[in-house]
Amino acid sequence: MINTIFDFIGDDSGEWKVTSITTIKGNPITAVSHLTKASSNLVQSDEGIWTLKGIVSNLRYTEKEEKEKLVAVQEDLGRPNATLAAFIPIRKSEAWWNLAQDERRKIMENKSQHTQTGMKYLPAIARKLFHSRDIGEPFDFLTWFEYSPTDADAFEELLVALRKTEEWTYVDREIDIRLMKKSF
Amino acid sequence: MINTIFDFIGDDSGEWKVTSITTIKGNPITAVSHLTKASSNLVQSDEGIWTLKGIVSNLRYTEKEEKEKLVAVQEDLGRPNATLAAFIPIRKSEAWWNLAQDERRKIMENKSQHTQTGMKYLPAIARKLFHSRDIGEPFDFLTWFEYSPTDADAFEELLVALRKTEEWTYVDREIDIRLMKKSF
Numbered sequence: 001m002i003n004t005i006f007d008f009i010g011d012d013s014g015e016w017k018v019t020s021i022t023t024i025k026g027n028p029i030t031a032v033s034h035l036t037k038a039s040s041n042l043v044q045s046d047e048g049i050w051t052l053k054g055i056v057s058n059l060r061y062t063e064k065e066e067k068e069k070l071v072a073v074q075e076d077l078g079r080p081n082a083t084l085a086a087f088i089p090i091r092k093s094e095a096w097w098n099l100a101q102d103e104r105r106k107i108m109e110n111k112s113q114h115t116q117t118g119m120k121y122l123p124a125i126a127r128k129l130f131h132s133r134d135i136g137e138p139f140d141f142l143t144w145f146e147y148s149p150t151d152a153d154a155f156e157e158l159l160v161a162l163r164k165t166e167e168w169t170y171v172d173r174e175i176d177i178r179l180m181k182k183s184f
Numbered sequence: 185m186i187n188t189i190f191d192f193i194g195d196d197s198g199e200w201k202v203t204s205i206t207t208i209k210g211n212p213i214t215a216v217s218h219l220t221k222a223s224s225n226l227v228q229s230d231e232g233i234w235t236l237k238g239i240v241s242n243l244r245y246t247e248k249e250e251k252e253k254l255v256a257v258q259e260d261l262g263r264p265n266a267t268l269a270a271f272i273p274i275r276k277s278e279a280w281w282n283l284a285q286d287e288r289r290k291i292m293e294n295k296s297q298h299t300q301t302g303m304k305y306l307p308a309i310a311r312k313l314f315h316s317r318d319i320g321e322p323f324d325f326l327t328w329f330e331y332s333p334t335d336a337d338a339f340e341e342l343l344v345a346l347r348k349t350e351e352w353t354y355v356d357r358e359i360d361i362r363l364m365k366k367s368f
Binding site: 100 | 188189225226227228237239240241242243244245246247248250251281283284285286287289315317318319320
Protein backbone atom coordinates (compact mmCIF):
# COMPACT_ATOMS: atom_id res chain seq x y z
CA MET A 1 0.00 0.00 0.00
CA ILE A 2 1.44 3.37 -1.06
CA ASN A 3 0.43 6.04 1.48
CA THR A 4 0.43 8.97 -0.96
CA ILE A 5 -2.46 7.84 -3.17
CA PHE A 6 -6.08 8.25 -2.12
CA ASP A 7 -9.47 7.42 -3.58
CA PHE A 8 -12.48 9.60 -2.82
CA ILE A 9 -15.44 7.29 -3.34
CA GLY A 10 -18.90 8.78 -3.81
CA ASP A 11 -21.60 6.22 -3.05
CA ASP A 12 -24.88 5.60 -1.25
CA SER A 13 -23.11 4.67 1.97
CA GLY A 14 -19.74 5.57 3.48
CA GLU A 15 -17.63 7.37 6.06
CA TRP A 16 -18.95 10.90 5.54
CA LYS A 17 -22.55 11.94 4.92
CA VAL A 18 -22.97 14.43 2.04
CA THR A 19 -24.94 17.47 3.19
CA SER A 20 -24.75 19.43 -0.09
CA ILE A 21 -23.24 19.35 -3.58
CA THR A 22 -22.93 22.70 -5.34
CA THR A 23 -21.57 23.15 -8.84
CA ILE A 24 -19.60 26.40 -8.64
CA LYS A 25 -18.28 26.27 -12.22
CA GLY A 26 -18.28 23.85 -15.16
CA ASN A 27 -19.99 20.49 -15.47
CA PRO A 28 -21.77 19.09 -12.42
CA ILE A 29 -20.97 15.71 -10.87
CA THR A 30 -23.42 12.84 -10.26
CA ALA A 31 -25.13 13.27 -6.88
CA VAL A 32 -24.14 10.86 -4.12
CA SER A 33 -25.24 10.65 -0.49
CA HIS A 34 -21.95 9.55 1.06
CA LEU A 35 -18.20 9.90 0.55
CA THR A 36 -15.31 7.74 1.73
CA LYS A 37 -11.65 8.81 1.66
CA ALA A 38 -9.55 5.68 1.35
CA SER A 39 -5.85 4.99 1.09
CA SER A 40 -5.42 3.42 -2.34
CA ASN A 41 -2.97 2.56 -5.10
CA LEU A 42 -2.53 3.30 -8.78
CA VAL A 43 -5.07 0.75 -9.94
CA GLN A 44 -8.09 2.50 -11.40
CA SER A 45 -10.94 1.85 -8.99
CA ASP A 46 -14.54 1.30 -9.95
CA GLU A 47 -15.91 1.45 -6.44
CA GLY A 48 -19.05 3.35 -5.58
CA ILE A 49 -20.97 5.62 -7.94
CA TRP A 50 -17.77 7.52 -8.78
CA THR A 51 -14.17 7.51 -7.61
CA LEU A 52 -11.76 10.42 -7.81
CA LYS A 53 -8.09 9.65 -7.29
CA GLY A 54 -5.49 12.09 -5.93
CA ILE A 55 -1.83 11.98 -4.97
CA VAL A 56 -0.16 13.77 -2.07
CA SER A 57 3.00 15.52 -3.32
CA ASN A 58 5.61 17.96 -2.10
CA LEU A 59 4.64 21.64 -1.79
CA ARG A 60 5.23 23.22 -5.19
CA TYR A 61 5.00 26.95 -4.46
CA THR A 62 5.61 27.40 -0.74
CA GLU A 63 8.83 29.22 0.16
CA LYS A 64 11.07 28.56 3.14
CA GLU A 65 9.63 31.13 5.55
CA GLU A 66 6.01 30.26 4.67
CA LYS A 67 6.77 26.55 4.98
CA GLU A 68 8.23 26.97 8.45
CA LYS A 69 5.16 28.91 9.58
CA LEU A 70 2.82 26.33 8.04
CA VAL A 71 4.59 23.38 9.68
CA ALA A 72 4.48 25.19 13.04
CA VAL A 73 0.73 25.81 13.07
CA GLN A 74 -1.04 23.30 10.84
CA GLU A 75 -2.94 20.34 12.27
CA ASP A 76 -3.38 16.86 10.87
CA LEU A 77 -6.61 15.54 9.43
CA GLY A 78 -8.73 13.29 11.62
CA ARG A 79 -9.12 15.42 14.75
CA PRO A 80 -12.08 14.00 16.74
CA ASN A 81 -13.86 17.38 16.93
CA ALA A 82 -13.45 18.03 13.18
CA THR A 83 -16.83 16.56 12.31
CA LEU A 84 -17.41 18.77 9.28
CA ALA A 85 -15.50 18.63 6.01
CA ALA A 86 -15.53 20.05 2.51
CA PHE A 87 -14.32 18.15 -0.54
CA ILE A 88 -13.77 20.58 -3.40
CA PRO A 89 -12.40 19.15 -6.66
CA ILE A 90 -11.12 21.88 -8.98
CA ARG A 91 -9.70 22.11 -12.47
CA LYS A 92 -7.64 25.02 -13.77
CA SER A 93 -7.65 26.26 -17.37
CA GLU A 94 -5.04 25.60 -20.07
CA ALA A 95 -4.05 29.27 -19.70
CA TRP A 96 -2.93 28.50 -16.12
CA TRP A 97 -0.91 25.46 -17.10
CA ASN A 98 0.77 27.34 -19.94
CA LEU A 99 2.21 29.82 -17.42
CA ALA A 100 5.77 29.30 -16.17
CA GLN A 101 6.54 28.51 -12.51
CA ASP A 102 7.39 32.12 -11.58
CA GLU A 103 4.22 33.44 -13.23
CA ARG A 104 2.02 30.95 -11.35
CA ARG A 105 3.80 31.71 -8.09
CA LYS A 106 3.35 35.44 -8.64
CA ILE A 107 -0.38 35.02 -9.16
CA MET A 108 -0.71 32.71 -6.16
CA GLU A 109 1.27 34.69 -3.65
CA ASN A 110 2.13 38.25 -4.65
CA LYS A 111 -1.36 38.88 -5.96
CA SER A 112 -3.63 36.25 -4.49
CA GLN A 113 -1.91 35.60 -1.16
CA HIS A 114 -3.05 32.00 -1.27
CA THR A 115 -0.78 30.72 1.52
CA GLN A 116 -1.26 33.82 3.71
CA THR A 117 -5.02 33.55 3.44
CA GLY A 118 -5.03 29.87 4.36
CA MET A 119 -2.60 30.49 7.22
CA LYS A 120 -5.01 32.96 8.86
CA TYR A 121 -7.42 30.08 9.43
CA LEU A 122 -4.89 27.63 10.84
CA PRO A 123 -4.98 25.55 12.93
CA ALA A 124 -8.82 25.73 12.97
CA ILE A 125 -9.23 24.59 9.35
CA ALA A 126 -7.07 21.56 8.56
CA ARG A 127 -6.46 21.20 4.84
CA LYS A 128 -4.85 18.81 2.43
CA LEU A 129 -4.22 19.01 -1.31
CA PHE A 130 -4.31 15.98 -3.60
CA HIS A 131 -2.93 16.19 -7.16
CA SER A 132 -4.91 14.62 -10.01
CA ARG A 133 -3.89 16.46 -13.18
CA ASP A 134 -1.04 14.23 -14.34
CA ILE A 135 -2.90 10.94 -13.91
CA GLY A 136 -5.69 11.49 -16.41
CA GLU A 137 -8.35 12.46 -13.86
CA PRO A 138 -11.20 14.88 -14.64
CA PHE A 139 -9.98 17.40 -12.02
CA ASP A 140 -6.50 18.90 -11.47
CA PHE A 141 -6.73 19.04 -7.67
CA LEU A 142 -8.88 17.54 -4.96
CA THR A 143 -8.93 19.87 -1.98
CA TRP A 144 -10.02 18.65 1.44
CA PHE A 145 -10.83 20.77 4.51
CA GLU A 146 -11.79 19.57 8.01
CA TYR A 147 -13.11 21.68 10.86
CA SER A 148 -15.34 21.64 13.91
CA PRO A 149 -18.87 23.12 13.81
CA THR A 150 -17.63 26.10 15.86
CA ASP A 151 -15.28 27.02 12.99
CA ALA A 152 -17.89 26.69 10.24
CA ASP A 153 -18.19 30.48 9.80
CA ALA A 154 -14.43 30.86 9.58
CA PHE A 155 -14.36 28.23 6.84
CA GLU A 156 -16.97 30.13 4.80
CA GLU A 157 -14.86 33.28 5.16
CA LEU A 158 -11.77 31.43 3.93
CA LEU A 159 -13.61 30.15 0.84
CA VAL A 160 -14.98 33.59 -0.01
CA ALA A 161 -11.46 35.03 0.25
CA LEU A 162 -9.91 32.31 -1.97
CA ARG A 163 -12.63 32.57 -4.62
CA LYS A 164 -12.12 36.35 -4.92
CA THR A 165 -8.45 36.00 -5.85
CA GLU A 166 -6.86 36.38 -9.28
CA GLU A 167 -5.74 32.75 -8.97
CA TRP A 168 -9.38 31.65 -8.93
CA THR A 169 -10.08 33.28 -12.31
CA TYR A 170 -8.08 30.35 -13.74
CA VAL A 171 -10.44 27.76 -12.18
CA ASP A 172 -12.73 26.42 -14.90
CA ARG A 173 -14.44 23.62 -12.99
CA GLU A 174 -15.25 23.52 -9.29
CA ILE A 175 -17.65 21.37 -7.29
CA ASP A 176 -18.24 22.13 -3.61
CA ILE A 177 -19.23 19.03 -1.63
CA ARG A 178 -19.99 19.46 2.08
CA LEU A 179 -19.73 16.57 4.50
CA MET A 180 -20.62 15.59 8.03
CA LYS A 181 -18.90 12.78 9.87
CA LYS A 182 -21.22 9.89 10.59
CA SER A 183 -21.41 9.18 14.31
CA PHE A 184 -21.28 5.57 15.25
CA MET B 185 -5.08 5.66 -22.96
CA ILE B 186 -3.65 8.60 -20.98
CA ASN B 187 -0.74 10.13 -22.90
CA THR B 188 1.16 11.40 -19.85
CA ILE B 189 2.02 8.03 -18.31
CA PHE B 190 4.85 5.87 -19.64
CA ASP B 191 6.35 2.50 -18.78
CA PHE B 192 10.04 1.83 -19.32
CA ILE B 193 10.25 -1.91 -19.69
CA GLY B 194 13.62 -3.64 -19.25
CA ASP B 195 13.61 -7.05 -20.90
CA ASP B 196 15.52 -9.46 -23.14
CA SER B 197 14.01 -7.96 -26.27
CA GLY B 198 12.58 -4.56 -27.15
CA GLU B 199 12.77 -1.25 -29.00
CA TRP B 200 16.21 -0.10 -27.77
CA LYS B 201 19.32 -2.26 -27.31
CA VAL B 202 21.12 -1.67 -24.00
CA THR B 203 24.82 -0.93 -24.60
CA SER B 204 25.77 -0.34 -20.94
CA ILE B 205 24.32 -0.11 -17.44
CA THR B 206 26.42 1.80 -14.90
CA THR B 207 25.45 2.26 -11.27
CA ILE B 208 26.57 5.81 -10.47
CA LYS B 209 25.19 5.85 -6.91
CA GLY B 210 23.09 3.63 -4.64
CA ASN B 211 21.73 0.17 -5.33
CA PRO B 212 22.20 -1.31 -8.80
CA ILE B 213 19.34 -2.49 -11.00
CA THR B 214 18.93 -5.95 -12.56
CA ALA B 215 20.74 -6.11 -15.89
CA VAL B 216 18.61 -6.25 -19.04
CA SER B 217 19.59 -6.33 -22.71
CA HIS B 218 16.74 -4.23 -24.12
CA LEU B 219 14.44 -1.38 -23.13
CA THR B 220 11.04 -0.34 -24.46
CA LYS B 221 9.39 3.03 -23.74
CA ALA B 222 5.64 2.53 -23.96
CA SER B 223 2.62 4.75 -23.46
CA SER B 224 0.82 3.26 -20.47
CA ASN B 225 -1.73 3.85 -17.76
CA LEU B 226 -1.87 3.77 -13.98
CA VAL B 227 -2.19 0.02 -13.73
CA GLN B 228 0.95 -1.48 -12.23
CA SER B 229 2.62 -3.41 -15.03
CA ASP B 230 4.53 -6.64 -14.62
CA GLU B 231 5.92 -6.71 -18.14
CA GLY B 232 9.52 -7.62 -18.85
CA ILE B 233 12.23 -8.14 -16.25
CA TRP B 234 11.40 -4.79 -14.64
CA THR B 235 9.11 -1.86 -15.39
CA LEU B 236 9.63 1.71 -14.23
CA LYS B 237 6.66 4.03 -14.50
CA GLY B 238 6.87 7.82 -14.94
CA ILE B 239 4.46 10.69 -15.52
CA VAL B 240 4.97 13.75 -17.70
CA SER B 241 4.02 16.87 -15.74
CA ASN B 242 4.21 20.63 -16.04
CA LEU B 243 7.61 22.32 -15.59
CA ARG B 244 8.01 22.95 -11.85
CA TYR B 245 11.01 25.30 -11.69
CA THR B 246 11.34 26.92 -15.11
CA GLU B 247 10.65 30.65 -15.20
CA LYS B 248 8.98 32.59 -18.00
CA GLU B 249 12.08 33.73 -19.85
CA GLU B 250 13.75 30.31 -19.61
CA LYS B 251 10.56 28.58 -20.71
CA GLU B 252 10.27 30.76 -23.81
CA LYS B 253 13.87 29.98 -24.76
CA LEU B 254 13.33 26.27 -24.15
CA VAL B 255 10.17 26.10 -26.24
CA ALA B 256 11.93 27.97 -29.06
CA VAL B 257 14.89 25.60 -29.36
CA GLN B 258 13.99 22.18 -27.99
CA GLU B 259 13.22 19.26 -30.29
CA ASP B 260 10.80 16.40 -29.81
CA LEU B 261 11.80 12.84 -29.09
CA GLY B 262 11.80 10.36 -31.96
CA ARG B 263 13.96 12.19 -34.53
CA PRO B 264 15.09 9.59 -37.09
CA ASN B 265 18.79 10.45 -36.67
CA ALA B 266 18.62 10.27 -32.85
CA THR B 267 19.69 6.64 -32.74
CA LEU B 268 21.39 6.90 -29.34
CA ALA B 269 19.65 7.43 -26.02
CA ALA B 270 20.35 7.47 -22.31
CA PHE B 271 17.82 6.43 -19.69
CA ILE B 272 18.94 7.69 -16.29
CA PRO B 273 16.62 7.03 -13.34
CA ILE B 274 17.54 9.13 -10.30
CA ARG B 275 16.38 9.49 -6.73
CA LYS B 276 17.03 12.54 -4.57
CA SER B 277 17.55 12.46 -0.80
CA GLU B 278 15.03 13.33 1.92
CA ALA B 279 17.12 16.47 2.57
CA TRP B 280 16.21 17.67 -0.94
CA TRP B 281 12.51 16.99 -0.52
CA ASN B 282 12.46 18.73 2.84
CA LEU B 283 13.58 21.96 1.19
CA ALA B 284 10.98 24.59 0.24
CA GLN B 285 10.26 25.50 -3.40
CA ASP B 286 12.46 28.63 -3.34
CA GLU B 287 15.39 26.75 -1.79
CA ARG B 288 15.20 24.00 -4.42
CA ARG B 289 14.91 26.56 -7.21
CA LYS B 290 17.93 28.46 -5.83
CA ILE B 291 20.06 25.31 -5.84
CA MET B 292 18.88 24.32 -9.33
CA GLU B 293 19.28 27.65 -11.07
CA ASN B 294 21.20 30.29 -9.15
CA LYS B 295 23.86 27.80 -8.14
CA SER B 296 23.61 24.80 -10.43
CA GLN B 297 22.32 26.48 -13.61
CA HIS B 298 20.42 23.30 -14.45
CA THR B 299 18.26 24.83 -17.21
CA GLN B 300 21.12 26.97 -18.63
CA THR B 301 23.41 23.96 -18.84
CA GLY B 302 20.79 21.85 -20.59
CA MET B 303 19.93 24.70 -22.95
CA LYS B 304 23.53 24.88 -24.20
CA TYR B 305 23.09 21.43 -25.71
CA LEU B 306 19.74 22.10 -27.38
CA PRO B 307 18.48 21.20 -29.90
CA ALA B 308 21.17 18.50 -30.33
CA ILE B 309 20.24 16.62 -27.16
CA ALA B 310 16.48 16.11 -26.86
CA ARG B 311 15.41 15.44 -23.29
CA LYS B 312 12.31 14.54 -21.36
CA LEU B 313 11.63 14.24 -17.64
CA PHE B 314 9.20 11.71 -16.16
CA HIS B 315 8.07 12.01 -12.53
CA SER B 316 7.91 8.88 -10.37
CA ARG B 317 8.25 10.02 -6.77
CA ASP B 318 4.58 10.43 -5.87
CA ILE B 319 3.45 7.09 -7.28
CA GLY B 320 5.43 4.78 -5.03
CA GLU B 321 8.20 4.04 -7.53
CA PRO B 322 11.83 3.30 -6.52
CA PHE B 323 13.14 6.44 -8.30
CA ASP B 324 11.98 10.08 -8.11
CA PHE B 325 12.64 10.88 -11.77
CA LEU B 326 13.26 9.01 -14.98
CA THR B 327 15.35 11.15 -17.31
CA TRP B 328 15.54 10.39 -21.00
CA PHE B 329 17.97 11.85 -23.56
CA GLU B 330 18.08 11.23 -27.32
CA TYR B 331 20.83 12.28 -29.72
CA SER B 332 22.61 11.34 -32.91
CA PRO B 333 26.05 9.64 -32.84
CA THR B 334 27.64 12.92 -33.98
CA ASP B 335 26.44 14.56 -30.74
CA ALA B 336 27.66 11.77 -28.44
CA ASP B 337 30.59 13.84 -27.14
CA ALA B 338 28.35 16.81 -26.42
CA PHE B 339 26.08 14.53 -24.41
CA GLU B 340 29.01 13.32 -22.27
CA GLU B 341 29.95 16.96 -21.64
CA LEU B 342 26.39 17.75 -20.56
CA LEU B 343 26.36 14.86 -18.09
CA VAL B 344 29.72 15.83 -16.60
CA ALA B 345 28.45 19.39 -16.13
CA LEU B 346 25.19 18.28 -14.47
CA ARG B 347 26.92 15.82 -12.14
CA LYS B 348 29.31 18.50 -10.89
CA THR B 349 26.51 20.77 -9.69
CA GLU B 350 25.36 21.37 -6.11
CA GLU B 351 21.96 19.97 -7.15
CA TRP B 352 23.60 16.61 -7.85
CA THR B 353 24.91 16.31 -4.26
CA TYR B 354 21.26 15.59 -3.38
CA VAL B 355 21.08 12.60 -5.74
CA ASP B 356 21.32 9.41 -3.68
CA ARG B 357 20.61 6.83 -6.39
CA GLU B 358 21.48 7.04 -10.06
CA ILE B 359 21.69 4.40 -12.76
CA ASP B 360 23.04 5.33 -16.19
CA ILE B 361 21.63 3.11 -18.96
CA ARG B 362 22.86 3.70 -22.52
CA LEU B 363 20.81 2.66 -25.51
CA MET B 364 21.05 2.23 -29.23
CA LYS B 365 18.03 2.15 -31.50
CA LYS B 366 17.52 -1.21 -33.12
CA SER B 367 17.55 -0.95 -36.89
CA PHE B 368 14.88 -2.90 -38.67
